[in-house]
Amino acid sequence: MIQWGILGIGNIAGRFIKSLENSQQGVLYAAASYTPSKCESFSKKYENVKVYHDYEELLNDEHVDAVYLAMRHSDHYRWAKKALQHHKAVLCEKPATLYKWQMEDLKQEAINNQTFFMEAMKTRFIPLIEDIKTCLDEKEIGDILSVETRFCYYRDYQEGHYLFDEQQGGILNDVGSYNIASTLDYIHSPLVSVDSKVRYRYGVDSYEKVTLVFENGQKAFLEMAMDEKKEPILEMIGTKGKIQANPFYRPTQATIIYQNGEKRLLEKPYVYDDFFGEIEEVHRCLSKHLIESPRMSLQDSIDCVDLIEKIRQSF
Numbered sequence: 129m130i131q132w133g134i135l136g137i138g139n140i141a142g143r144f145i146k147s148l149e150n151s152q153q154g155v156l157y158a159a160a161s162y163t164p165s166k167c168e169s170f171s172k173k174y175e176n177v178k179v180y181h182d183y184e185e186l187l188n189d190e191h192v193d194a195v196y197l198a199m200r201h202s203d204h205y206r207w208a209k210k211a212l213q214h215h216k217a218v219l220c221e222k223p224a225t226l227y228k229w230q231m232e233d234l235k236q237e238a239i240n241n242q243t244f245f246m247e248a249m250k251t252r253f254i255p256l257i258e259d260i261k262t263c264l265d266e267k268e269i270g271d272i273l274s275v276e277t278r279f280c281y282y283r284d285y286q287e288g289h290y291l292f293d294e295q296q297g298g299i300l301n302d303v304g305s306y307n308i309a310s311t312l313d314y315i316h317s318p319l320v321s322v323d324s325k326v327r328y329r330y331g332v333d334s335y336e337k338v339t340l341v342f343e344n345g346q347k348a349f350l351e352m353a354m355d356e357k358k359e360p361i362l363e364m365i366g367t368k369g370k371i372q373a374n375p376f377y378r379p380t381q382a383t384i385i386y387q388n389g390e391k392r393l394l395e396k397p398y399v400y401d402d403f404f405g406e407i408e409e410v411h412r413c414l415s416k417h418l419i420e421s422p423r424m425s426l427q428d429s430i431d432c433v434d435l436i437e438k439i440r441q442s443f
Contacts, residue, residue, distance in 0.1 A: 130411055131157035133192040133216070135183045135207055136199030137170050140221060144196050145174070147403035153411040154194070160186040183207055187214040194244075194410060197221055200290040201301055205230040208245065212237040217244035219410050222305040223436065224429045226296060231433050235426040238419050246410060246421045247429040249309045251377045253405030256396040257313075260371060260382055263394070264314065268384060269366030272346055275314050276363045277376045279303040280353035285330050291354065298332035299354045300436055306377040307350040308435050312428070314364060317342035319435070322442040329355050338439055378402040 130153060134141050137159050148156055160180035161167050171179045180186040187195070187210060194217035197207055205225045211218045212234065224247040225231040238245040251257060264272065281303075283291070291297040320341045327335035334355040340348040351358070362376030373382035382394040399405060406424075413421050420426045 130154040130193045130414060131191055133158040133186045133195045135160050135186065135195055135197050137161045137166050138198060141198040143403055144198065147401050147407055150400040150404060151407060151411065154407065158186050158189060158192055187211055187216060192216055194219065200296065201226060202296040205234065208234055209237055212241050212243045212245060215241055215243050217410065217414055219246055219248050221248045223301055223433060225433055226301065228430060228434045228437055231430045235430065238426060242419055244413055244419050245426060246424055248406055249424050250402055250406045251306055251310055252313065252424045253409055254378050254402060255399060255405065256379050256382060256394060259394050259396055263371065263384065269364065269370055270368030272314060272364055272366050274347040274349065274365045275311055276349040277307045277310050278351040278358055279307055279360045279377065280351060280356050280358035282357045283354045292330050292332055294331045299352045300333055300336060300439060302354065304352045304436065305432060307352055308432050310376060311348045311350065312431055315342055315346050315348060317344040317346060319438065322438050324439055324442045326443045
């Protein structure tokens with residue numbers, strides 16, 4: 129049984145805990161926060177879970193096998209590195225790091241310490257996504273010409289919140305990770321050009337519309353926003369048809385539309401919820417003594433942050 133620790137006990141950690149409760153391979157053992165009020169309320173809700181007021185203390189606990197990093201973006205690199213050095217397997221919320229050099233360093237730490245690391249890119253572990261990829265492998269829509277993803281929502285300004293911090297906030301560092309990871313899951317060609325339109329609000333990028341052109345001629349269209357709400361669609365256009373899904377980052381239904389107008393519906397529910405797949409992937413990899421997941425590898429995370437940097441340079 130894998131004993132988990134959580135660093136950062138905000139809202140996202142609550143969703144992780146609820147999903148972990150469905151697993152037969154892992155259990156929540158400890159959690160840590162620097163906020164006394166959060167520690168107090170967490171202790172009342174989870175009486176059998178050990179609570180630390182310091183992240184380092186949790187990492188020093190020899191009974192912790194793996195940690196889920198659920199703190200603000202700018203803290204991911206520091207604590208992921210420390211966890212790997214303490215030989216704790218790491219599941220790190222996206223974006224794993226804010227800079228490419230940081231993710232390259234974490235890759236080296238994972239190798240040096242022979243300790244598992246995975247960015248929590250849940251999109252890669254949604255059951256229906258595997259069916260969509262099978263359809264693509266079998267050329268149901270022919271060769272991919274373009275991939276479009278959209279993730280636009282509205283959020284009120286919140287002073288002091290990390291999403292409005294110029295150093296770590298903005299939409300590209302938030303849900304943009306999903307657009308990018310999905311794009312790179314379907315297109316495997318060197319990037320040729322980036323064209324972007326950006327809008328700023330409260331000092332951070334609040335809207336982006338990005339066009340990527342790849343060496344093999346494929347294109348990707350990414351739209352993301354935290355100041356405008358739109359349907360979170362996926363549309364892949366191929367030489368023989370197209371695939372549509374909504375929401376693109378965690379779909380349970382998709383439609384294949386062939387050139388002759390015929391349609392085929394793909395349906396597959398979550399296993400418990402949209403977190404469970406990535407949690408079980410960690411358990412599966414640890415049982416095989418792997419230091420990375422073949423589905424969301426260390427290089428995959430480097431590629432994601434590399435593309436984030438290239439998009440940001442195009443602003």
